[in-house]
Amino acid sequence: MKxxxxxxxxxxxxxxxxxxxxxxNALNLAVNCKLNGxxxxxxxxxxxxxxGGIIKQAAxxxxxxxxxxxxVSGISANxxxxxxxxxxxxxxEGAWTGGVWDKYKISERDKAFARTMDAVRTEVGExxxxxxxxxxxxxxxxxxxxxxxxxxxxxxxxxxxPFLDLFFISGKEQDSPEFRKTLKxxxxxxxxxxxxxxxxxxSVSYKNGEEFICPAVKVAKVVDTTGCGDSYQAxxxxxxxxxxxILSAMQTGSQYASKTLAFMGGFEF
Numbered sequence: 001m002k003x004x005x006x007x008x009x010x011x012x013x014x015x016x017x018x019x020x021x022x023x024x025n026a027l028n029l030a031v032n033c034k035l036n037g038x039x040x041x042x043x044x045x046x047x048x049x050x051x052g053g054i055i056k057q058a059a060x061x062x063x064x065x066x067x068x069x070x071x072v073s074g075i076s077a078n079x080x081x082x083x084x085x086x087x088x089x090x091x092x093e094g095a096w097t098g099g100v101w102d103k104y105k106i107s108e109r110d111k112a113f114a115r116t117m118d119a120v121r122t123e124v125g126e127x128x129x130x131x132x133x134x135x136x137x138x139x140x141x142x143x144x145x146x147x148x149x150x151x152x153x154x155x156x157x158x159x160x161x162p163f164l165d166l167f168f169i170s171g172k173e174q175d176s177p178e179f180r181k182t183l184k185x186x187x188x189x190x191x192x193x194x195x196x197x198x199x200x201x202x203s204v205s206y207k208n209g210e211e212f213i214c215p216a217v218k219v220a221k222v223v224d225t226t227g228c229g230d231s232y233q234a235x236x237x238x239x240x241x242x243x244x245x246i247l248s249a250m251q252t253g254s255q256y257a258s259k260t261l262a263f264m265g266g267f268e269f
Contacts, residue, residue, distance in 0.1 A: 001037065001241055004117040004142070005030040007044025007104050007126055009059075009069065010077035011051045012226060012265060020051075021265035022058035024077060024101075025123050025147055028227040028266030030064050032234035032256055035267075043068040043114070045104040047076035058269055068110060075099035087222030087261070102127055111135045119143040119237050124151065124160075133163040139191075145237055147229070150174075153182055161190040166240070168233050171196030171204075184209055193246060197232055203254065205246050214250035217258035227266025232257040 010024035026042050034040040042064055046052040048071055055076060059066045080095040105128045106114075114120050114135050120142045122132050129146075136144045145166035148157070150173060161167070167186075171179060175198055183194040187206035195205040202215040235256030240249040260266065 001039065001238070002041070002117045002119075003030070003033045003038045003237065004041045004043055004114055004120045005033070006042070006106075006114070006120060006122045006132060008077060008101055008123060009042055009044060009046055009055045010079055010099075010101065011054050013078060013080045014083070014264065015080060016083060017264070019264060020054065022054050022269055023079075023227060023266040024055075025230055026121075027055065027058060027064075028230035029121055029234045029237075031058070031062050031267040032231045032260075033238055034062050034064055036234070036238055036256075038238060039065075041065040041068060041113075041117070043106075043110060045070050045072045045100040047072060047074045047100045049075055051076035051078055058267075061269070062267075068113060070104075072100040072103065074103075077101035081226055083224055087224055089224060089226045104128060106132050106135070115141055117142040118241055119145060121145040121147070121233065121237060123147040123149070124157075125149065130160070133160060136163050136165075143237070143241060145233065147233060153179065158186070158190075161186065161192045164190075164192045166233075166237065167192050167194045168229070168236075169194075169196050170229055172199040172201070175201070180204060180206075180211075184211060195236065195250070197229055197257075203232070203250050205250055207246055212246050212250060214247060214254055217254045219258050219261050222261045224264045225261060226264075228257040228260045230266055231260040 005026035008024040009027040148169040150170035205212040232253035235253035236249040239252035
């Protein structure tokens with residue numbers, strides 16, 4: 001099973017503890033897929049700074065292929081993360097620095113390589129997002145998955161769905177009957193599977209108008225919520241590639257996410 005994580009590899013800076021952890025949507029997902037048996041690749045830009053060195057060190061530690069992770073002169077993406085008393089992460093103004101990540105553009109060489117994968121996972125925040133997801137044409141190509149963060153859902157997203165097999169969004173703060181109805185309605189219009197993670201309330205998915213509900217796996221103590229969404233998506237993708245069963249994929253995603261809550265960062269380093 002071959003999985004490509006594209007494209008945000010960054011470092012997470014924790015000022016409360018002084019820790020600097022490798023992470024980012026792509027690297028968090030890549031590590032979780034690798035730990036569970038996939039052949040994993042990362043693609044995108046990192047800087048030539050010390051942060052870039054930390055990212056490379058983490059990729060090498062987990063034996064993640066970084067042949068398509070390009071070193072570009074400049075600053076690697078980085079994020080300043082604060083943790084509250086309940087273990088939930090939060091951000092202050094100016095926490096995010098995109099650095100050279102913002103400059104990544106997918107090349108024809110990169111597209112050709114990506115089409116050899118079983119699954120490609122990207123995110124709506126990518127500067128070249130529409131070109132990235134368009135590597136899948138007329139339903140042909142790898143399983144295409146995208147993270148839509150905790151963005152407010154909007155009809156503007158519908159232009160992306162013909163290219164996407166899996167849509168993920170953090171719905172904890174916007175969950176409502178209207179929110180779920182929109183996802184359900186979309187699932188009746190498009191072939192995409194629409195999944196919202198809901199924190200301690202679990203997750204909900206829609207396919208062809210059918211609703212699937214999965215509870216969260218309870219944990220004794222939440223240390224840090226950073227990366228739990230990436231872990232969930234890794235588990236979902238891995239299971240769905242094997243079984244093509246939505247509820248099973250949700251359950252595996254919940255299991256992956258619960259493990260990530262037990263330590264600082266998106267994976268252990």
